[in-house]
Amino acid sequence: MKPPPFDYRRCASLEEALSLLATHGTEAKLLAGGQSLMPMLNFRLLRPAILVDIGRIAALDGITEDARGLTIGALARHRVLETDARIATHFPVLAEAMAHVAHLAVRNRGTIGGSLSHADPAAELPMMALLLDATLRLTRQDGAREIPAADFFLGSLATALEPEEVLTAIHLPFLPPGTGWGFAETAPRAGDFATAAAACLLTRRGGVITMARIALMGVHETALRIPAAEAALLGQGPGAFAEAARIARDAVEPNSDLRASADLRRHLVEVQLGRVLAAAWEKAA
DSSP states (O other): OOOOOOEEEEOSSHHHHHHHHHHHGGGEEEESSOTTHHHHHHTTSOOOSEEEEOTTOGGGOOEEEOSSEEEEETTOBHHHHHHOHHHHHHOHHHHHHHTTSSOHHHHHHOBHHHHHHHTOTTOHHHHHHHHTTOEEEEEETTEEEEEEHHHHEEETTEESOOTTOEEEEEEEEOOOTTEEEEEEEEOSSTTSOOSEEEEEEEEEETTEEEEEEEEEESSSSSOEEOHHHHHHHTTOOGGGHHHHHHHHHHHOOOOOOSSOOHHHHHHHHHHHHHHHHHHHHHHHO
């Protein structure tokens, strides 16, 4: 397969990229790691007039830490998120999830900004953004805006990103002390897109849960949180895990496809969530 013809510009600065997006609008597509864009071009699912290559803009790379949390540049590669010591220390669930992304060659090229902007419902990073209460910075020529991850994902492959905007950074606020985590993913083969996945964060004080977050993927047109299941855990201990898992199972409305039926995906949600809640409880101790 070959892509359709297009113009190409490699940008030396964010300002140059924003100018091109403002000029070309919906006729332009951003190129960063290219792990989602290039296959879509080759299958001619996209026909942009111009590719705006931002992959070498140093200002969009790197991870910085302040008193509130970590800010990750949109060009940070999956492999960096998997191996960076600051991610491992503050957000180990993110490092664990990144190990499940495709294969090493893809993780070496793919970027956090590209994955979030692509918004595949079976991709790990949108689920992590929801779980970690991320804030996304969207930049355009006349300024920037910040949007919670919960408001960013609108549907399968659909986000709140406007044609003239670039996702430039992702902020992750630090988690409360005493927070444990769990992550589980089921896929046909290692490196395949997930059939279903579940992740959670639990903060405990003694024998009760004071903060709970649950995120799922592969069972809806977007990754999603399950507020009712989270609420069922507050003030409770491990005895509430089974009920929270049942609530999550009943809350999702997955599709059936060649890889799995809707019933199997519901079953996976319940089983996975029971496991990740138990793991988070132990880690929080």
